[in-house]
Amino acid sequence: MLGPTRNVLPSASAWDRLEGELGVQLPDDYKEIIGSYAPVQLNWHLSLGHPSTHRWNLGKWMRGTVEAFSRSDLSEAECPGFPDGPLLGGPSGLIPLVSTDRGEYAFGVVDAAFGEWRILSCDGDEQDFYEYHMEFSEWLYRYLVGEDMFGPGSAVFYAGPIVFESMPMTESERSSTWRGPERGM
Numbered sequence: 001m002l003g004p005t006r007n008v009l010p011s012a013s014a015w016d017r018l019e020g021e022l023g024v025q026l027p028d029d030y031k032e033i034i035g036s037y038a039p040v041q042l043n044w045h046l047s048l049g050h051p052s053t054h055r056w057n058l059g060k061w062m063r064g065t066v067e068a069f070s071r072s073d074l075s076e077a078e079c080p081g082f083p084d085g086p087l088l089g090g091p092s093g094l095i096p097l098v099s100t101d102r103g104e105y106a107f108g109v110v111d112a113a114f115g116e117w118r119i120l121s122c123d124g125d126e127q128d129f130y131e132y133h134m135e136f137s138e139w140l141y142r143y144l145v146g147e148d149m150f151g152p153g154s155a156v157f158y159a160g161p162i163v164f165e166s167m168p169m170t171e172s173e174r175s176s177t178w179r180g181p182e183r184g185m
Contacts, residue, residue, distance in 0.1 A: 001141065001144060001181070001183055002036075002037060002180050003161075003181045005036035005037060006036075006164070006178070014051040014052040015031055015051060017051070018058065018059045018062075021059060021063075021090075022089075022090035022091065022095055023090040023091035024090040024091040024095065024110060026095075026108070027108065027117045027136055029135050029136050030097060030136040032137075033137060033140065034049070034051070034058065037164070039053055039056035039166070039167035040164050040165065040166055041165045041167060042164060043144070043156070043162060044101075044158075044163065044165070045100040045101055045156060046098055046143065047098060047099055047101070047167070049061045053170075054170070055167070055170065056168075062095060065099070065105065066088045066089045066095075066096065069105075070088050074086050074127060076127060077122075077127035077128055077129060078128040078129065079094075079120065079128070079129040080120065080129065080131040081109070081118075081120075081131070086107075086129060091110070092110065092112065094108070094120060094129075095107055095108050095109065097119070097136065098140075100150070103123060103125055104121065104122070104150040105121060105150075106119055106149070106150070107120045107121065107122075108136065118131060118132065119132040119134065121150045121151065122151065123150055123151055123154060126151065128151065130150070130151040144162060160179075160183070161179040161180045161182055161183060163177065163178075164177065164178050164180065
């Protein structure tokens with residue numbers, strides 16, 4: 001659905017540094033998608049950062065997102081697996097994966113009982129989190145085909161190919177736009 005990759009994959013050391021900071025190994029499918037396409041915005045909304053860039057650095061964005069959510073009172077938030085409100089940051093808390101320009105966030109967390117990742121998402125204007133037991137690649141696919149992946153009523157669907165807008169990796173680089181392959185819907 002996304003088509004050929006457009007970026008140089010980040011080095012293993014970039015992922016090692018990020019995962020060392022987080023205290024947890026990120027899912028392989030997440031790293032593959034991020035490494036292949038980021039930094040990019042998909043269909044004008046969903047942003048994917050990159051661990052090897054200065055301007056759209058994934059680690060910096062993750063830390064900033066954890067700090068921002070930590071400053072909020074989330075004690076009343078419904079968050080599956082966190083009866084006292086969400087725990088933010090690794091290794092056993094919510095790790096920000098992607099966000100939209102509409103204030104939505106998808107977090108990954110390792111399910112301690114099974115050792116598998118699950119995704120919890122929220123709308124930044126609401127306190128509640130919604131749980132998705134699936135790999136990141138499936139979550140992304142469902143988001144792109146117009147399913148509610150940030151909670152009820154959150155679907156956004158754009159017919160036709162996925163629209164990519166690059167987020168420049170350096171100060172001198174310009175943004176570019178391209179489309180993925182045609183898709184049937």
